[in-house]
Amino acid sequence: MVHPLEHLIVRHTRRLPSPTGPAGDGSVAARQFDAALMSVGFKLSAELLEHLSRLSEGTVVDTAVRTLGTVREIVGDHVRHNVYFVGFPANVPDTFDFWMRCVAEALADDSARESTLKQLSTGVVDLLTLPSYGNYRHTYAEMLAAHDELIAAAGDRVTVLHLGGPVDDEVAALYLALAGSSTPLGDETLADLAVLAGACADGPQPESIPVRENRAVVNRARLEAGAEPLLDTVTDVLRLACALSDGDVTLQEPTRFKALSRPARRALLAGLDAVVAASPAKLADVHGHREAFKRLGERLHPHEYPRWPHAAEVFAVARGEQRVPSFDSRVEELLGRGDLTGAVELLRSAPGKLFRALDRLLREAGTEDEREAVVAAAQQVAPQVSGRVVLSAREHFHNRAGAEERRVFVNRLGRAWVTSDDRGPVPGPVRERLVAALDAEVVRRLPEAGQVLVDPAMLDVALPLSGRATSAGLGVLPRGSRSAVEGELLRFFVYWKQTARTTDYDLSALVLDASYETVLWLSYTALRDVEGEHSGDITDAPDGASEFINLRLGAVRGTYIVPQVNIYSGEGFEEVEESFFGFMLRDAEQRGRPFEPRTVRMKSELRGPGRVALPLAFVRDGDGRWHARWLHLYLKGHPSANRVEGNRVSVATLLRGIVEREHLTVGYLTGLLAERAEAVTSWDGQKVPDGPVTFIGLERPEGLHRDSRVVTPGNLRDLIPE
CATH class of the missing domain: 3.40.50 (Rossmann fold)
Structure with a gap:
């Protein structure tokens, strides 16, 4: 029997749970399976090939069919990638000539002639009104016929699938690894954790679940399985309520709470009552999410359950009927009075908050004694702070060595923005002493690893200090990572499939010089240049659509290449049925289709806020070698008509902030x-x-x-x- 979660194991671990079935001679089928995998850039390990060879042919074939479907999706080969210009990258026309051809074809079309003539009389023509613009003019089969077979190269990607253990063991191990993660998970991985938590609710559980979002997902599974949820703050209860309503457990977006069952309401109210009864001071946490608690109270009806009076206090605080000074307000009051020492003493009771306030405290310290008190407090509470926060503080202070004119912010959703930096400096000796103390704390926590x-x-490769520092996919690395780019032809691709309304995504590439000034760009408004070609603009994707940009790295006249995906119109990245971005590398003599899975080095899901996506950039070093610098950023952009020409300055500023920042690796x-x-x-x-x-x-x-x-x-x- 096929386990429904087998595909998750392959996707997350690159292991195939040990296939079971009748013994037999499956060697021929296993070799055929291996050959089919190699066509998409995967192969079987020697151990897995040997294991499959001892099973019956039917078992091997069934395993191959399932696994091929999974790996094709991993690499982006589960869809058909067509192009507007059938011979791309060959025979891409000059942009102006192409537009004039579209106008001429519209004038020859009886249904479009009148409106086109009217537009021409005004001097402005809307490309989207021209019948031959923006839609495929040939079938996928016709496109394939226009291209030669891919010439294999030694540099083609090969990803090995290894033999795993029994599928139930693999599922349990993946669940424990994700649930017990010390860093937040991305949205896709968090959704996978929800599925795994439901399947593993009755099995072994992690010793601790340090990330609160993960705990909320696990708590929902525990509650639905009849087990007690793990709750020790009022916010834990709020997150659980969001999970039960299929909402955002990170609390970044408002959740529309559903009508909850009576057992669920009782569990949430009992949890709130127990948390507040054990520590009344935790009522102060309500202030951070007052509106959410008020809306939750409307669903829970706490007045119907007088046996849990402390739960009612939570909603009284949210409504402003009961005053509880928040922890942050007490800190602000002390700092407002100039009592920095008192603020530091108060913050000792909240180590995480103390660490997040270190920069401000050191800047506001007016004497050496006050600065010493801040550093001493940080050293004292460091063992109580999560490793992720310790490392984040270490990275932060390492990058505070010099004054910066601008600061780059990236929130947990991947949204990026830039502001001027008006912070005062942190004294060098204090900063260096704090960095050394943080290093010592990290060393103390590292295991004896042999x-x-x-x-x-x-x-x-940068350490993933945030779940949003990366995204799901193939060959994806955390934000700030550097990886070598070895190849002569670099090809980007984007694929999207709209859900309900016409949606136009535009793939573009911006080339900047060493001073972050624009050299050129490739997009639907600039189809070709010395550096490369654009595959053509697709403006509607009911059955899915792809766009490509081909670049000859040796011909690039700049220092930075920044691919981006702009939403011109229609559905956002989180609204479409599917959307992903990636890049391929090829040797100069390699031909093949526009999309060849064996040459794909990276493919990542596009699932973020904003209307402009910046997955990564490519940087040329002083020796002329290229490397990728991973961004995973989203810009707010405009509601419509986003174009590479309109965001050049903001993209250059963000790129400078990421490239010049030193990440912990x-x-x-x-x-x-x-x-x-x-x-x-x-x-x-x-x-x-x-x-x-x-x-x-x-x-x-x-x-x-x-x-x-x-x-x-x-x-x-x-x-x-x-």
Whole structure:
């Protein structure tokens, strides 16, 4: 029987749960399966190939069909990628000539001639009114016939699928890993956790669930399975209510609470009552989400349950009928009176808040004694602060060494914006002492890891200190990461499929010089240049649509290449049925279709706020070599008609802020780990140790001991100490 969650294991771990079935000679089918996988850039490990070969042919075929469907979706090959210009990247016309051809065809069309002549008389023609503009003029099959077969190259991507354990064990292990994550999960992964939590509600549970959003998802599953939810703050209860209403457990967006069942209402009210009875001071947390608590109270009817009086107090505070000074207001009152020492003493009782206020406290400290008190308090409470917050503070103060004119902010939704930086400096000696103390705290938390092997390609990968620092997909790395780009042809792609109304996404690429000034761009308004070609504008996607940009890296005249996806009209990234972005790398002589899955290096979902997406940028270093710098940013943009020409300045400013910021990387952490383990950071992959090791790399190597601890981009969060 096929397990319904098998695809989640393949997607998250690149392991195929150990297939079961009648014994037999499945060797031929297994080799055919391997060949089919290689056509989309995957292959079976030697261990998995051997395992499949001992099963019946029918079992292998069934396994192959399921797995091929999953990996095709991972790489973006589950849809048909057509192009407007059938021969792309060959025979892409000059932009003006193409537009004039569309006008001429409209004048030859009886149904469009009159409106086109009227527009021409005004001097302005709307391209979207021209019949031959924006819609495919050929079938997918005709496009395929116009292209040669892909020429295989040594640099084509190969992702290995490894043999996993029994499927139930794999599901339980993935659930425990996601639920117990020390960093927030992205939306896609959080949704997967919800599915896994429901399936694993009666099984083993993580020792702790440090991230509150994860706890809310698990609590919903526990409640529905008849178990007690894990609640120790009033906000935990609010998040659980959001989960029960299929709302936003991160509390970033308002939730429209559903009519809850009586058992659910009783559980929420009992949870609130128990939290407040144990610690009345936690009523102060209500202030941060007063409106949400008021709306929740309308659904829970606390007056009907007099046995839980403390729950009623929560809603009285939310309505302003009961006064409880918030913790933040008490801190502000002390700072307003100039009593910084008193504010620091109060903040000692809330270590996380103290760490988030460190920069302000150090700036407001007027004497050396006050600055010393701030640093001493931080050192004292550091063991009580989550590892993610400690590392975030370490990264922050490392980047406070110099004065900046502008600050780049990225919220938990990936929305980015820039403001002027009017902060005063943090004194150098104090900053350095604090950084050293934070490093010491990180070292203290690192485990005794024995032998550690590190793929050098991982050293510049940024630590995922936020779930929104990355997105689901293939080959995706956290925001701020650097990865080498090896190839002569760089090709971006975007795919979208609208849900209910006409939707026009525009793929563009902005090229900037070393001073972040515009050199050129490729888009539907600039179809070709010396550097490359655009595949043509598609303006409607009821059956899905794709756009591509092809670049010859050796011909690029700038230092930075910034691909972006602009929403010209229609549905947003979170409204369409599906949308994703990616890039391919090819050798100069490789032909093939516009989309070839074996050449895909990265594919990520587009699911964020705003009307402009900036997935990553490409940077040329002083030696002329290119590398990717991961952004995962969304700009608010305009409600419609977003174009690359209109956001050049904001994109350049954001890019400067990300590129010039130094992020904490795997290299930083493995450097500290060397104090507690035998770390090899230049492992060449040639000789795999016989015994178990800790391996940190882009992919798990073949032949690694089964008891080894393996960290790849898919579970990079496991490196963050609790």
